[in-house]
Amino acid sequence: MTEHQTFTAGAEGSYHYGVIRRAIDLLDQAEEPVSLDAIAAEMGMSNAHFQRLFSRWVGISPKKYQQYLTLGYAKTLLAERFTTLEASHAAGLSGSGRLHDLFLRWEAMSPGEFARKGAGLEIRWGWFESPFGPAIVMGTEKGICGIGFAAEIGAEAALEDLMQRWPSAEFTEDPMMLRPWVLQAFGAGDGKLDTAPLFLIGAPFQIKVWEALLAIPSGHVTTYSEIARAVGSPRAVRAVGTAVGRNPISWLIPCHRALRKSGGLGGYHWGLPMKRAMLALETVNGPA
Incomplete structure (x- = not known):
């Protein structure tokens, strides 16, 4: 590394x-x-x-x-900062969410391209320090396509985790190409528009779920069932949970803001301590 x-x-x-x-x-x-x-x-x-x-x-x-790290924190968030996504969905799922907060622009890979498992894609990658420890960041010429964290699972596992999502892509270590986007992603950039574009690589249903996640404002949370309703599949809560867990662009596509209806934190791909730290950081910084 x-x-x-x-x-x-x-x-x-x-x-x-x-x-x-x-x-x-x-x-x-x-x-x-x-x-x-x-x-x-x-x-x-x-x-x-x-x-x-x-x-x-x-x-x-x-x-x-x-x-902010107590066990009752998630329930407090749900009681005080719950976000209904139906209104955001009617407005295009971006009006008050992370997409607006960070002035991000994004586009998605077509279903046909996704089916080829990254064939023909050149993905650049590099390691960076983040507010949540070592972060592996990946991107194409169109924008960031992956962010993972090594604090809980280790650097080798985090790198392999992202690479195996697009096994047919060509991977090149190139942190300098990614650095301006990464600075913006973690709040250390110059704040200019379009400096942190996203390139969503996923199946159509996954992309709909990730789009819904972008509508959750910073400092707020929602539930898996609420996301299912927002994407037009109210009974597909389990499928939504799977799509949330497969989100490749952690932090920027805020899957950490999705909680269980019971008030439990639910799972988090990079470890629950990471999810708790992300929610705590956003809460102390105040709602967007």
Whole structure:
């Protein structure tokens, strides 16, 4: 694996990123609340220094962050930030969602092209640091077609996971081609229009589900059954769940915003700790 591309400037920025990443991992894995004293000591910092650093990077205090990772958090989101997709569907499934938030444009591969399993496609790939640890990003000349995360499953498995989705494609390591899109994808770009295009590679039903996911605003959630209704197949909740799980462009196509009707988090392809961290980050940053 090549050296990850970072979004921070200088040795101090890289060091601080590593500290915050380790701290978030520790908080996410803890079965009981972790005191400021304990986590600051674990990071080798004074309480005051760690509190300032964590708040600057994450936007809230360590104590507040832990509140967003409690088991009851998903139910709270459903009660307070549930999004009905039918209205969005009537408006074209993009009016208030991630597509609008990030000024993304997207297009989808045709069914015939999808059936050829990527034959004739040149897919570029590279490793990057993200707010959620090492990210493998893939793209064609049309836009980003895959984002995966290695924190839970490891780098080799994450790379193989995306490559096997399009086994007949030609893969070339080329992080510099992808870098401008990646910076925009993770909020470090210049904010210009069309700097993070998406290229959806999937079956027609999958693409309909992914399009519905794009209609969920940042900081909000919906349910698998609500997505099924939005795509015109209210009884196909299980098929919707499968399509959500096969979403290749994690984070930008926000499958982490899909919850069970019961209030459970449901599954997440890259690991439930990742899903919880994504929801927490979006919530503390506020609704779009």
